[in-house]
Amino acid sequence: MGLKKYRGIERKQARWGFIFVVPSMLFFSLFSFYPIINAIYTSFFDKRALSKAPPKFLGLGNYIRLFDPARAANSLSFYNSLRATLVFTLGTFIPLLILSLMIAVFISNLSSNRTKKFLQISYYCPAILSSVVAATIWMIIFDPRGLGNQWINALLGTPGVDQGWLVDPVMEQVSTMVIYFWKYIGYFVILFITGLASIPPTIYEAATIDGASKWQVFWRITLPLLKPTVVLVSVMAMLQCLKTFSTQYMLYSNGAPRAPINVITFNIYVTGIQQQYLGRASAMSVVLFIMMLLLTLLQFKTTKSENVDY
């Protein structure tokens, strides 16, 4: 009898637990699962936003069009978007990863806690500005008469040369990378500092007693133990870079050429919202989704197999 009553309470509680979860389940079904299924479905149709006629079924038509080699030469093709996204992602995430790791190690080697804190907060400052504000500031720095040219010319000893930060196709891509790097460096430094702090100091003491130099300690101890953080930060940085939009949007709408910075998200926006080709934009969305899904799964796999025990 007592057991029965107990189970009754348990069942009642279980019901409450379920009720607490319902709002989230509704939300994620409606605003995550339904849209991604809808995106996959729409990507098989020639759907336009303003047409009243039922959309024509194209099968893989939209995807074939995206990857049509005949269109590769077109400067605004999806191939170009893949290239722009890849260049931006690699060009941003590799410097981000290396420099944030380096700086995190340097900061952890400092002796004064106040300096440590001050540096972390200062490096983090750009991250609190919105992407739009960040782009606006840098657009003025990159003006032909702006600080960017003045300093580069002072460094290279080439007075009066315009580097074409926002005009030249290569420099334009560099500019987007600089802006993004600037905004996120502090964030990744802090991630690494957290990772470094989780390595027990006894390991370092043991190594120092054994006569290891700082350089050896970094390569033989810090880096291997930091591997999970490195993987986490790499994937997060790559995922962030794949989603970049605001910087490219700002530069383009202020007159920079579109082709070099026509990243996938920007292409989805222009194709789907401005040109109203919803089917084609959905196909691009699905490609982006698959890319990010593969990256995330890769991260899960590596972090699971490489668990470090101290």
Add this chain to the structure above:
Amino acid sequence: MQIERKITLPKIGMSLVLLAMLFFTLMPIVFMISASFMTSRQILRMPFSWIPEGFAWENFAKAIQGNDQTYIFVRNISNSLIVSTTVAVTTVLIASLTGYGLAKFRFRGRTTIFMMIMATMMIPFEAIMIPLYMVIMVLRIQNTYVGLILPFLVSAFGVFQMKQYLTTFPTEFIDAARVDGMGEFGIYLRIVLPNCKPVIATLAILSFRSQWDNLLWPLLVSQSDKMKTIPQYISNFALERSTDEGAMMAAALLASIPMFLLFMSLTKYFIGGSAVYESRKG
């Protein structure tokens, strides 16, 4: 430990790198503040001088008046505040409720539900914005707060963070409240919520910031000037005032003040909060 204090070549190198990075991260911010008090001619003068000659207050007047003297800036920054605050509140409420349900109750399908919510973290917003845009069109909620807020009511990351935090919450407190005859919802509201302030602060800041920074979704939803948000305002202003750099910097500075204030008062939650997974909308 006198040996440690020795100044060596690697130490100088390290300090130089740290100083260079300090300069790189802070220079543009100082530039924005300094330039917002300058006329365009001063900003683009070669060589650039960092100290403004007098204060060009008219930059701020222009930034607030907007392109056609409509003071739409006030409306747009209020829109951003309303949207970001609402999203922060709903994210905290729904995520804590779900996290509590998942952490402290055993019911069938619990693990499945948690895994499914986690799976949505792999769906980037950028990949579902076109279908969401279609939903907004069907529901006819373009240019409304509902349209701006609806897709961001809660985040999978928030649920995850809340669940992790509440798993370590002592069950004895909850049981004691039950014995005292408190209802389940009352326990959530009066026992659980007040005891997870740090995680609530972190989550609220992350959600607030992601909406404050959001340009893409408002671009899709808000076409009328009255319903635009502050990133859209800055973007339009920069476009239409492209030769008035001083006013542009003033607008950028004004738009950053709320985040600066938040950062200065709650620094530890910013720094702590970034040391975990950022939400998929981040």
